[in-house]
Amino acid sequence: MTKRTLFYMPEQSNQGKGARAYLFDCSQSGHYSFGEAPVKCGSNADCVLRIDDSGELFEVVCDRGLFYVESRGAENLYINGGKAEGRIAFDDICTIQFNGRLFYLIVDESLAERAKGMDVSKWLVFHIDDGRIEDEVPFGRIRDSVLRRGLSGAGLGICPANFETGFHFSRVFGFQGTDVGELSDPVPVLAASSEYAVTCPLCWIKFDVGDAMSIASHESLRGDPVLGDDQMLRFLPTTFNDDGVALDAAGMPSPDIACPHCRRKLPPNYLELDQKIMSIVGAPSSGKSYYLSVLIRELQNSLYSNFSIVMKDLDPSGNMLLTQMKNRLFSARTPEEAILAKTALEGAMYERYPRFGKVVALPRPMTYSLSKDGTASTSMIFYDNAGEHFEPGLDIEESPGAMHVASSSAIFFLFDPASNYGFKNLLKGYPDPQLDISGRIDQQDTILSEMEVRIKRILSIDASKRIDTPLAIIVGKSDMWRHLLAGEIKNPISGGVLDLDIVESNSEILKALMLRIDPAIVAQAQTISTNVKYFELSALGHSPQMLKxxxxxxxxxxxxxxxxPHAVEIPTIWALSQTTNLIPVKGGK
Structure with missing residues (x-):
């Protein structure tokens, strides 16, 4: 737990009226303490802010609305990266370092609110000049990480993983052969991604377009220092041919590009498109693979017939496994041929690539482009995660395969009525073998809760706040339970337009049913997003059979x-209407 020492600065002028200051200790679990200015910090008896074995370190004062730190001449005390001497003014935040301990002193309320969500279990090592991230590691492994990469530490900053103000690596750890007495940039700040930043579809780390790596073409350049001897070399291009294509060291055109973080090859034209990650979340055996296989086919047909939007493979080789599942399902002649294998945790649907210095299993991205009037503008990215990746207890650092939910443009939660006690109780006697499966524990509300915790942790959002990401609660297998609805579900697509009023009306009917059968799902959903809608669909349109x-x-x-299939594409079309300008709509608030 992060130590957060809080103290109140009394009014000194109208400008400083009601001002608060917060001291955050980046290393220890702790407490809150309160005092009035001037506030002394150290280990003496009259020090309100306690730092053990330090004597009197400094005093915080507020003079005519401005905040200052007044040093008491202690050795090894640094304010904003420089030796603490005399009175030092600061605006919203300053950094304090004493004997290897790191603190933030913050007087801006919004910044302090964000700092309360700091996760000091993970630290970013980044290049101060361009914000490029080298690694994400626990604090105790920072020095080894830098040395292992052959870096001196010069020009590097460190900060908690979800907080951008940092400390000089050289000031905290030192590095051989360099004088750290004078640092040109006293407060390293992890630069925000520019408007040209894109998100890698595999590791979900943002990078600027200019930092994308090229992949060598000449066979003599086979072997990459990170990916291994069987992979072609990744490099930052410096020479280009007349068509603007990068040339490798052998002079060969090298049109393929890779993420600078995980180094995975990116789909063609990926950097030119607006990326939309569509995260599908569901419990094990909830039918995600069948849903995704059917969705691709139905979505392609509906987008073109209703909106003249062409959806096609952006990366045919990367989408191959999903294409095979789709073809297997729709070309099957017997039930045996139509069976889709359950997605195994870290199985064929996963790839192993480096992420922040560790090689981990990540779900293969299935990427598709959307074109209207002959111009591709958007890419959609789907994943077929194993349901186990969403269960509580899985270490998301060692197995980060479901972290795409925090980077998604829309989230689809696939609710399985066949494993829910309330639905099964109402459907007793219904001839569907899925209702007779024994030994399945319904933990769908727990998975939804775990998803919320992960998203807010990764994004550093207070638990009481909600995200704005569209969240579709999809109640699947509706062919078996649609008769339970109290109202008529209408098709919201007509005349090339999505009617948002019908979407809302359908959602309210389904929400009422869920409140009656499993209100915990509704309660959880409302705490996650400000934009929640409920949908019904059936990927197969019938009850499957038990093979004897x-x-x-x-x-x-x-x-x-x-x-x-029934209404399979509707949630995705709604999500596109909320995140792009591709879908014509009417109605809605």
Whole structure:
């Protein structure tokens, strides 16, 4: 737990009226203490802010609305990276370092509110000049990380992973052969991504377009120091041909590009498109693979027939596994042929790439482009995660495969009625083998809660705040329970327009049903996002059958002749209407 020592600065003038100052200790668990200016900091008896074995370090004063730190001449005390001498003024924030301990002194309320969400279990090592991130590690591993990368430490800053103001690596750890007495930039600040920043579809780290790496083409350049001997060299291009294509060291055109963080090859034209990550969240065996396989087919058809939008593979080789699942399902002649294998944790749908210095399993991104009037403007990215990746207890640092939810443009929570006690109780006697599966624990409300915790932790959002990301609560397998609804669900797409009033009306009908059967889901959803809608759909359109013979005996399989998807594309089209200008809409607030 971060030590957060809070004290109140009394009124000194109208400008300083009601001002508060906060001292955050970046290393220890702690407490809050309160005092009035002038406030002394140190270990003496009259020091309100306690730092053990320090004597009297400094005093914080507020003079005519301006804040100052007055040093008492202590050795090894640095304010804003410089040796503490005399009275030092600061605006919103200053950094304090004493004997290896790091503090933030903050007098801006909004900045202090963000600092309260600091996660000091992870620190970023970054280049001060351009904000490029080298690593994300616990504080105790920062020095080793820098040395392991062959860096001297010059020009590097460090800061908690979700807070941009930092400290000089050289001031905190020192580095051989360099005088740290004078530092040109006293307060390193992790620069925000520019308007040209893009998000890598694999590791979900932002980078500026100009930092993208090229992938060598000449066979003599096979071997990358990070990815290994079987991968082509990644490099920052310095020479180009007449068409603007990067040339590798052998003079060969090298059009392929890679993320500078994980070094994975990016889809063609990815940097020119507006990226939209669509995160699908659901419990194990909730039907995510079937839903995603059907969605791609239905979405392609609906976008073109209703809105003249062409959706096509942006990365055919990267999308190959999903394409195979889609083809297997819709070309099957028997139920056995239509079975899709459950997505295994870190199985074929995952790739192993470096992320912040560790090689981890990350879900393969399935990327598609959206074109209207012949011009591609948007890319959509989907993932087929194993449901186990969303369960509580999984270490998201060691297995970060579901962290895309924090970078997503829209989130789809796939609720499975067949594993829910309330739905199963109302559907007793319904002839669907999914309702008879024993041993399944319904923890869907827990998974939704865990998703909220992860998102707010990664984004450093207070637990009481909500995100604005569209959240679709999708109640699947509606072919078996649609008769439970108290009202009629209407098609919101007509005449090339999405009717948001119908979307809202449908959502209220479904929300009322969920409040009656499982109100915990509704309660959880409302605490996550300010933009929640409820949808019903059926990926298969019928009840599958239990196989009683053959090599797949005991498995549940779709019946190919009865596959009739219903409303599968509606949540995604709604999400696109909320995040792009591609979908014409009417109604709505």
């Amino acid at each position: 013979e053959g090599k797949c005996v005991g498995m549940i399989a779709p019946i190919p002749s009865k596959i009739a």
